[in-house]
Amino acid sequence: EIVLTQSPATLSLSPGERATLSCRASQSIVTYLAWYQHKPGQAPRLLIYDASNRATGIPPRFSGSGSGTDFTLTISSLEPEDFAVYYCQQRSNWPLTFGGGTKVEIK
Protein backbone atom coordinates (compact mmCIF):
# COMPACT_ATOMS: atom_id res chain seq x y z
CA GLU A 1 0.00 0.00 0.00
CA ILE A 2 1.26 3.47 -0.90
CA VAL A 3 1.34 5.77 2.11
CA LEU A 4 0.84 9.50 1.56
CA THR A 5 2.22 11.85 4.21
CA GLN A 6 0.92 15.42 4.25
CA SER A 7 2.63 18.33 5.93
CA PRO A 8 2.15 20.42 7.86
CA ALA A 9 -0.85 19.05 9.74
CA THR A 10 -2.09 22.61 10.31
CA LEU A 11 -1.25 25.82 8.49
CA SER A 12 -2.24 29.10 10.13
CA LEU A 13 -2.38 31.93 7.62
CA SER A 14 -4.21 35.19 6.93
CA PRO A 15 -6.38 35.97 3.90
CA GLY A 16 -4.21 37.16 1.04
CA GLU A 17 -1.23 35.04 2.07
CA ARG A 18 0.25 32.22 0.04
CA ALA A 19 -0.34 28.63 1.19
CA THR A 20 2.04 25.80 0.34
CA LEU A 21 0.92 22.26 1.20
CA SER A 22 3.07 19.18 0.80
CA CYS A 23 2.27 15.54 0.06
CA ARG A 24 4.98 12.85 0.03
CA ALA A 25 4.43 9.33 -1.28
CA SER A 26 6.15 6.23 0.10
CA GLN A 27 7.12 5.22 -3.45
CA SER A 28 6.98 6.79 -6.89
CA ILE A 29 3.48 7.52 -8.13
CA VAL A 30 4.64 9.32 -11.29
CA THR A 31 2.10 12.18 -11.50
CA TYR A 32 -0.94 10.18 -10.39
CA LEU A 33 -1.90 12.49 -7.54
CA ALA A 34 -5.03 14.50 -6.83
CA TRP A 35 -5.89 17.22 -4.32
CA TYR A 36 -9.26 17.77 -2.64
CA GLN A 37 -10.75 20.50 -0.48
CA HIS A 38 -13.15 19.49 2.29
CA LYS A 39 -15.27 21.75 4.44
CA PRO A 40 -17.41 20.59 7.40
CA GLY A 41 -20.87 19.45 6.38
CA GLN A 42 -20.03 19.50 2.67
CA ALA A 43 -18.91 16.95 0.12
CA PRO A 44 -15.20 17.02 -0.74
CA ARG A 45 -14.31 18.93 -3.90
CA LEU A 46 -11.71 17.89 -6.45
CA LEU A 47 -9.20 20.69 -7.07
CA ILE A 48 -6.32 19.13 -8.98
CA TYR A 49 -5.85 15.78 -10.72
CA ASP A 50 -2.76 14.13 -12.15
CA ALA A 51 -0.55 16.48 -10.14
CA SER A 52 -1.15 19.71 -12.05
CA ASN A 53 -4.49 19.67 -13.89
CA ARG A 54 -7.13 21.93 -12.41
CA ALA A 55 -10.60 20.40 -12.26
CA THR A 56 -13.55 22.10 -13.90
CA GLY A 57 -14.45 25.38 -12.27
CA ILE A 58 -11.42 25.59 -9.99
CA PRO A 59 -9.95 29.11 -9.86
CA PRO A 60 -6.37 29.66 -11.05
CA ARG A 61 -5.13 30.60 -7.58
CA PHE A 62 -4.99 26.83 -6.97
CA SER A 63 -2.04 25.09 -8.60
CA GLY A 64 -0.38 21.71 -8.22
CA SER A 65 3.13 20.54 -8.99
CA GLY A 66 5.47 17.62 -8.46
CA SER A 67 6.25 14.13 -9.68
CA GLY A 68 7.65 10.90 -8.32
CA THR A 69 7.26 11.12 -4.55
CA ASP A 70 7.00 14.84 -3.76
CA PHE A 71 4.02 17.02 -4.55
CA THR A 72 2.83 20.51 -3.70
CA LEU A 73 -0.50 22.30 -3.70
CA THR A 74 -0.16 26.07 -3.78
CA ILE A 75 -2.90 28.60 -3.10
CA SER A 76 -1.43 31.85 -4.36
CA SER A 77 -3.56 34.23 -2.32
CA LEU A 78 -5.97 32.84 0.26
CA GLU A 79 -9.60 33.84 -0.01
CA PRO A 80 -11.92 33.53 3.04
CA GLU A 81 -13.62 30.50 1.46
CA ASP A 82 -10.31 28.62 1.13
CA PHE A 83 -9.99 27.84 4.83
CA ALA A 84 -10.66 24.12 4.94
CA VAL A 85 -8.96 20.73 5.11
CA TYR A 86 -7.00 19.57 2.08
CA TYR A 87 -6.29 15.96 1.15
CA CYS A 88 -4.06 14.36 -1.43
CA GLN A 89 -4.95 11.00 -3.06
CA GLN A 90 -2.96 8.64 -5.28
CA ARG A 91 -4.29 6.53 -8.15
CA SER A 92 -1.01 4.84 -9.09
CA ASN A 93 -1.74 1.55 -7.31
CA TRP A 94 -4.64 -0.24 -5.68
CA PRO A 95 -5.68 0.30 -2.97
CA LEU A 96 -6.33 3.97 -3.62
CA THR A 97 -5.09 5.96 -0.65
CA PHE A 98 -5.47 9.42 0.83
CA GLY A 99 -3.08 11.47 2.88
CA GLY A 100 -3.99 12.42 6.43
CA GLY A 101 -4.92 15.99 5.50
CA THR A 102 -3.70 19.53 6.10
CA LYS A 103 -5.99 21.97 7.85
CA VAL A 104 -5.64 25.55 6.60
CA GLU A 105 -6.94 27.79 9.36
CA ILE A 106 -7.32 31.52 9.79
CA LYS A 107 -4.50 33.09 11.75
Add this chain to the structure above:
Amino acid sequence: EVQLLESGGGLVQPGGSLRLSCAASGFTYTTYAMNWVRQAPGKGLEWVSTISGFGGRTYYADSVKGRFTISRDNSKNTLYLQMNSLRAEDTAIYYCAREVQQELPTFGYWGQGTLVTVSS
Protein backbone atom coordinates in the same frame (compact mmCIF):
# COMPACT_ATOMS: atom_id res chain seq x y z
CA GLU B 1 -25.45 18.35 -14.30
CA VAL B 2 -24.00 15.35 -12.49
CA GLN B 3 -26.03 14.46 -9.40
CA LEU B 4 -25.39 11.71 -6.87
CA LEU B 5 -27.82 11.04 -4.04
CA GLU B 6 -27.01 8.55 -1.31
CA SER B 7 -29.54 6.85 0.94
CA GLY B 8 -29.79 3.93 3.32
CA GLY B 9 -27.68 5.11 6.23
CA GLY B 10 -28.77 4.75 9.83
CA LEU B 11 -28.11 3.17 13.19
CA VAL B 12 -27.21 -0.54 13.24
CA GLN B 13 -25.91 -2.85 15.93
CA PRO B 14 -22.44 -4.39 15.75
CA GLY B 15 -22.57 -7.49 13.60
CA GLY B 16 -25.55 -6.18 11.68
CA SER B 17 -26.04 -5.35 8.01
CA LEU B 18 -27.00 -2.32 5.99
CA ARG B 19 -27.31 -1.55 2.29
CA LEU B 20 -26.46 1.89 0.95
CA SER B 21 -27.73 3.18 -2.38
CA CYS B 22 -26.58 5.99 -4.63
CA ALA B 23 -28.87 7.26 -7.38
CA ALA B 24 -27.00 8.91 -10.24
CA SER B 25 -28.16 11.28 -12.96
CA GLY B 26 -26.82 13.78 -15.46
CA PHE B 27 -24.33 11.52 -17.26
CA THR B 28 -24.05 8.26 -19.19
CA TYR B 29 -23.88 5.94 -16.21
CA THR B 30 -22.16 2.94 -17.78
CA THR B 31 -19.24 5.06 -18.99
CA TYR B 32 -17.84 5.61 -15.53
CA ALA B 33 -16.54 3.61 -12.61
CA MET B 34 -18.22 4.43 -9.31
CA ASN B 35 -16.79 4.54 -5.83
CA TRP B 36 -17.54 4.65 -2.13
CA VAL B 37 -15.41 6.82 0.14
CA ARG B 38 -15.98 7.28 3.86
CA GLN B 39 -15.01 9.61 6.67
CA ALA B 40 -15.12 8.43 10.27
CA PRO B 41 -15.81 11.06 12.96
CA GLY B 42 -12.76 13.24 13.46
CA LYS B 43 -10.78 11.32 10.85
CA GLY B 44 -9.69 11.81 7.26
CA LEU B 45 -11.04 10.42 4.02
CA GLU B 46 -10.76 6.68 3.35
CA TRP B 47 -11.41 4.98 0.01
CA VAL B 48 -13.71 1.96 0.47
CA SER B 49 -14.52 0.39 -2.90
CA THR B 50 -14.69 0.86 -6.68
CA ILE B 51 -16.71 -0.84 -9.40
CA SER B 52 -16.11 -0.51 -13.14
CA GLY B 53 -18.73 0.78 -15.56
CA PHE B 54 -20.26 -2.59 -16.41
CA GLY B 55 -19.47 -4.12 -13.04
CA GLY B 56 -16.85 -6.59 -14.24
CA ARG B 57 -14.10 -5.26 -11.97
CA THR B 58 -14.37 -4.50 -8.28
CA TYR B 59 -11.81 -3.32 -5.76
CA TYR B 60 -11.93 -3.09 -1.98
CA ALA B 61 -9.95 -1.63 0.87
CA ASP B 62 -8.45 -4.31 3.11
CA SER B 63 -10.50 -2.93 6.01
CA VAL B 64 -13.78 -3.98 4.35
CA LYS B 65 -12.77 -6.90 2.13
CA GLY B 66 -14.93 -9.94 2.76
CA ARG B 67 -17.58 -7.90 4.59
CA PHE B 68 -18.70 -5.29 2.06
CA THR B 69 -19.92 -5.85 -1.50
CA ILE B 70 -20.17 -3.14 -4.13
CA SER B 71 -22.61 -3.54 -7.02
CA ARG B 72 -24.49 -1.47 -9.56
CA ASP B 73 -27.77 -1.69 -11.45
CA ASN B 74 -27.15 0.07 -14.73
CA SER B 75 -30.84 -0.13 -15.68
CA LYS B 76 -31.60 2.05 -12.64
CA ASN B 77 -28.43 4.19 -12.64
CA THR B 78 -27.91 3.12 -9.06
CA LEU B 79 -24.84 2.10 -7.07
CA TYR B 80 -25.00 -0.08 -3.96
CA LEU B 81 -22.86 -1.00 -1.01
CA GLN B 82 -23.93 -4.05 0.95
CA MET B 83 -22.30 -3.89 4.36
CA ASN B 84 -22.28 -7.02 6.54
CA SER B 85 -20.65 -7.86 9.88
CA LEU B 86 -20.54 -4.19 10.74
CA ARG B 87 -18.12 -2.97 13.39
CA ALA B 88 -17.94 0.19 15.46
CA GLU B 89 -15.02 1.35 13.32
CA ASP B 90 -17.30 1.34 10.25
CA THR B 91 -19.14 4.33 11.74
CA ALA B 92 -18.70 7.11 9.17
CA ILE B 93 -20.25 9.31 6.56
CA TYR B 94 -20.29 7.29 3.35
CA TYR B 95 -19.93 9.21 0.10
CA CYS B 96 -20.71 8.00 -3.38
CA ALA B 97 -18.28 9.40 -5.94
CA ARG B 98 -17.81 9.25 -9.71
CA GLU B 99 -14.43 9.21 -11.39
CA VAL B 100 -13.53 12.51 -13.00
CA GLN B 101 -12.83 10.93 -16.39
CA GLN B 102 -13.24 7.45 -17.82
CA GLU B 103 -10.56 5.07 -16.52
CA LEU B 104 -9.14 7.72 -14.19
CA PRO B 105 -9.79 6.72 -10.56
CA THR B 106 -9.93 10.21 -9.12
CA PHE B 107 -13.13 11.41 -7.49
CA GLY B 108 -14.52 14.22 -9.59
CA TYR B 109 -18.12 14.24 -8.41
CA TRP B 110 -19.48 13.50 -4.95
CA GLY B 111 -22.81 13.03 -3.26
CA GLN B 112 -23.62 14.70 0.04
CA GLY B 113 -23.08 11.50 1.99
CA THR B 114 -25.11 9.24 4.25
CA LEU B 115 -24.27 8.60 7.90
CA VAL B 116 -23.81 5.07 9.16
CA THR B 117 -23.60 4.57 12.92
CA VAL B 118 -22.66 1.17 14.31
CA SER B 119 -23.49 1.04 17.99
CA SER B 120 -25.38 -1.04 20.52
